[in-house]
Amino acid sequence: PLVTDLDIPRITALPAVALAARTCRICPMARRATQTVFGEGRSDARMMFVGEQPGDREDIAGRPFVGPAGQLFDRALLDAGIERDDAYVTNTVKHFKFRPRGTRRIHEKAGPEEIAACAPWLAAERRIIRPHVLVMLGATAASALLGRHVTIGRERSRAITLEDGTTGVVTVHPSFLLRVPDEDARTREYARFVSDLRLAADLRT
Ligand code: URA
Numbered sequence: 001p002l003v004t005d006l007d008i009p010r011i012t013a014l015p016a017v018a019l020a021a022r023t024c025r026i027c028p029m030a031r032r033a034t035q036t037v038f039g040e041g042r043s044d045a046r047m048m049f050v051g052e053q054p055g056d057r058e059d060i061a062g063r064p065f066v067g068p069a070g071q072l073f074d075r076a077l078l079d080a081g082i083e084r085d086d087a088y089v090t091n092t093v094k095h096f097k098f099r100p101r102g103t104r105r106i107h108e109k110a111g112p113e114e115i116a117a118c119a120p121w122l123a124a125e126r127r128i129i130r131p132h133v134l135v136m137l138g139a140t141a142a143s144a145l146l147g148r149h150v151t152i153g154r155e156r157s158r159a160i161t162l163e164d165g166t167t168g169v170v171t172v173h174p175s176f177l178l179r180v181p182d183e184d185a186r187t188r189e190y191a192r193f194v195s196d197l198r199l200a201a202d203l204r205t
Contacts, residue, residue, distance in 0.1 A: 008120040009127075014043040017124045021094060027117035029095040029110070034059045039090025039125050046204040047087040048131035049073075050122065050141040052173060053110045059096035064089050069175040073137075076174065076190065080197035088129050092144045093118045115144050126166070133203045134166050135196075138173025146170075157196050159203055167203050171196035 003020045011017045018038040024030055037054035040063060057067030065073050077084050093114050098105040110118075122144070126134070136142040142150035145162065152172055160168040172193055180186040 005117075005120045008124050011124060012128070014125075014128050017121070017128065021121055024094070024121070026120075027095070027114050029093075029097050029114055032098070033095040035062045036094050037062055037064055037091065037096070038094055038121070039064060039088055041084075041088030041090075042086065043088075043129055045086060045088035045129055046132040047082065047135065047200060048126070048129055048133070049087060049089045049135045049137060050145060051089075051091045051137045052140040053091050053093035053114075054096045055107060056096065056098070056105055059098075064091055065174075068178060069173070072177055072190075073174040076194050076197055079194045080201060082197060082201050088125070088131065090122065090125055092122060092141045094121055110140070115140070119144065126164075130166075132167065132205070133200050134162065134168045135200045136168060136170045138171075138176065140173075142170045157192070157199065159199075169196060169200040169203065171200075 002025050003023055005026055007020065011020055021036045021038045024036060037058045051065060054064060055067045055069065058064055074084060093110040097108045097110050097114065099108050134145065136145055139150050139152055142152065142155065145168065150170060152170060155170045160170060162168050177186060177189055177193060180189050
């Protein structure tokens with residue numbers, strides 16, 4: 001039987017949630033994508049990172065943050081002294097959204113409906129993991145988790161308390177760093193990103 005959003009709050013173990021998400025057809029994106037890209041990491045992780053949505057590479061691999069943005073993210077985690085294996089890494093939306101063009105798949109931004117449809121999965125991850133610090137990578141994650149429109153520049157780099165008492169930190173999305181054209185600016189932005197990750201690591205205890 002297909003999972004519905006009413007079933008999700010009743011699932012209590014992380015592997016069972018991930019398994020149920022594999023057959024999710026709550027939104028139409030699921031029919032086109034290769035597979036669900038669920039979060040991964042420890043269920044007792046103190047830090048949880050939330051991105052936007054899987055890209056082409058993640059869709060094929062079935063794992064979050066393994067493409068170009070993921071490689072940059074890995075390097076920044078290393079520079080911030082954070083072990084990815086100790087954390088939990090997920091996305092706001094669990095399917096790759098794209099438009100076919102010939103043999104290519106053109107990335108499309110997930111909209112409010114897809115974010116809302118996928119919200120019970122993110123809520124389940126938060127409920128089970130109960131991270132000490134929740135890092136929101138980019139405006140999509142921050143807006144979805146804070147429940148309001150978020151401007152990164154105004155809200156990044158400090159501790160924010162979420163409605164359930166969880167400590168949150170807003171920062172840029174790693175793919176933003178890949179798009180900064182000027183090299184000096186990119187170096188500066190990268191350093192700021194690493195510093196946000198360090199702040200989050202300091203808040204995890
Ligand atoms: N960008 C994201 O937001 N998430 C991924 O998993 C990969 C790229």
